[in-house]
C-alpha cells in the first residue's frame with residue numbers, strides 16, 4: 001500500500017462532487033476547447049490553460065449531456081416528437097467501429113449504458129460519462145496507476161454530436177476552417193461520441209492536455225500499460241500522416257482487453273487495426 005492510496009480515498013468525498021457540480025459550467029467551457037485533435041496549438045506549454053480561455057461559454061447547464069439534449073431538442077423544433085426512425089442511429093455502431101476523418105458516426109448516435117465516471121477519477125471540476133464497461137476498465141487502470149505512484153484522472157470523456165459541433169465551430173471561428181480541421185474533429189468524427197474514449201491527465205501538466213504529458217512518468221506508464229486494461233492510444237507520436245491528428249498522449253479509447261492487446265501487438269495505428 002502506498003501513501004497515494006490515502007488521497008485516492010479522500011478524493012471521493014462528497015465535497016468534491018459538489019465542487020464538480022458547481023464548476024460544471026467551467027468544465028463545459030474547457031471541454032468545448034478540447035477536441036479530438038485539440039489543444040496543442042501553442043508552442044509554449046508553459047501556458048497550459050491558454051487554449052481553453054478563448055472558448056465561448058455554452059448555454060449554462062448542469063451537465064454536458066443536458067446541454068446536448070437541450071441543443072438537440074432545439075434543433076428539431078419546439079413541437080418535435082421523436083422521429084419515426086426506420087434505422088436506429090445505433091445500428092451498426094460497435095465499440096470497434098472506426099471513427100476518423102473518413103468514418104463518421106450518425107448524428108443521433110448516443111452510446112448505450114452511459115454511466116458517470118466516479119469523481120475520484122476525474123480531474124478537479126470536470127464531469128465525465130463513459131459506457132459502463134469503459135468506466136469499470138478506467139477505474140481498474142487508474143487504481144493500478146495510483147498504486148504505481150501516478151495520479152492520473154480523466155478530464156474529458158463522452159461528448160455528444162452537438163457538443164462536438166459546438167467545439168468544431170468554435171475553432172472555425174477562432175482560427176479559420178483550415179486550422180480547425182487540423183486540430184479538431186468535425187461533429188460525428190470524434191471518438192469521444194462513442195462513449196468509450198477519455199482524455200487522461202495528471203497534476204504534472206496542470207490537469208491540461210499537453211504533448212509534454214507523454215514525457216511524464218504518468219504518460220509513459222499509460223503508454224506502456226493501457227492496453228492491458230483494454231485501452232488504445234489513438235494518436236501516437238509521429239503518425240499524423242496516418243491518423244490525421246497530431247500526437248495526443250492523453251487520448252485513450254476502450255476496445256476491451258483482448259482487442260487492445262491484439263492492437264498493441266499489431267504495431268498498427270488504431271484505425272489501421274480496426275480497418276484491416
Ligand SMILES: [Zn+2]
Pocket residue numbers: 035036192197198199250251252
Ligand atoms: Zn480526446
